[in-house]
Amino acid sequence: xxxxxxxxxxxxxxxxxxxxxxxxxxxxxxxxxxxxxxxxxxxxxxxxxxxxxxxxxxxxxxxxxxxxxxxxxxxxxxxxxxxxxxxxxxxxxxxxxxxxxxxxxxxxxxxxx
Amino acid sequence: xxxxxxxxxxxxxxxxxxxxxxxxxxxxxxxxxxxxxxxxxxxxxxxxxxxxxxxxxxxxxxxxxxxxxxxxxxxxxxxxxxxxxxxxxxxxxxxxxxxxxxxxxxxxxxxxxxxxxxxxxxxxxxxxxxxxxxxxxxxxxxx
Numbered sequence: 211x212x213x214x215x216x217x218x219x220x221x222x223x224x225x226x227x228x229x230x231x232x233x234x235x236x237x238x239x240x241x242x243x244x245x246x247x248x249x250x251x252x253x254x255x256x257x258x259x260x261x262x263x264x265x266x267x268x269x270x271x272x273x274x275x276x277x278x279x280x281x282x283x284x285x286x287x288x289x290x291x292x293x294x295x296x297x298x299x300x301x302x303x304x305x306x307x308x309x310x311x312x313x314x315x316x317x318x319x320x321x322x323x
Numbered sequence: 324x325x326x327x328x329x330x331x332x333x334x335x336x337x338x339x340x341x342x343x344x345x346x347x348x349x350x351x352x353x354x355x356x357x358x359x360x361x362x363x364x365x366x367x368x369x370x371x372x373x374x375x376x377x378x379x380x381x382x383x384x385x386x387x388x389x390x391x392x393x394x395x396x397x398x399x400x401x402x403x404x405x406x407x408x409x410x411x412x413x414x415x416x417x418x419x420x421x422x423x424x425x426x427x428x429x430x431x432x433x434x435x436x437x438x439x440x441x442x443x444x445x446x447x448x449x450x451x452x453x454x455x456x457x458x459x460x461x462x463x464x465x466x
Contacts (some may be wrong), residue, residue: 233336265432268431301431
């Protein structure tokens with residue numbers, strides 16, 4: 211699982227590339243959570259290159275959301291592949307997260323606040 | 324024609340990539356869709372992880388045997404020689420310090436298994452745990 215980010219004046223975008231299964235999460239969970247820093251208010255998460263997510267991966271997403279809420283930041287997930295979205299839907303996670311189709315919508319959502 | 328494949332894995336999370344590769348190989352060979360392949364991966368990862376984490380109390384290496392049988396219905400049989408343990412119900416020791424959300428998350432894996440599979444059965448025979456999962460699947464290759 212590769213983690214990269216890009217930073218603008220308005221937001222920090224985290225990009226996850228690869229699988230989020232029990233094994234990969236064990237290796238990279240702390241690195242993912244460390245991306246939520248205090249230098250930014252608004253976070254985007256580009257999900258386009260996430261190839262697989264199991265319950266371990268969903269747990270990390272939940273931890274991210276809890277950190278975001280505690281710090282009163284915002285988090286928007288975007289560009290989720292269909293099969294990943296299906297898993298979120300199956301587990302009723304679509305109500306817990308702000309999920310939009312495209313990066314443009316995600317950015318627009320921030321500037322509306 | 325009935326198709327059958329067996330794999331044996333050690334009781335370690337490091338075996339997950341091997342399991343994934345096997346499922347993908349079978350899905351292609353048996354003409355199963357990518358959606359089914361991914362769902363199987365989810366189900367087997369959840370159960371395999373629970374068996375590895377909770378099914379053994381000694382520090383020894385054990386073997387978990389997985390049989391895949393395809394004959395209109397896909398049947399997966401998981402056998403291990405650990406303690407009497409049903410990965411569908413005995414999966415987690417309750418964490419009394421966990422928040423409500425964390426405890427809900429604890430049941431996620433089992434929920435996923437039940438959502439995806441049509442039927443799941445557990446039994447203990449002599450010193451083995453045997454879990455049998457069924458799912459009706461379509462062959463996409465029309466062979």
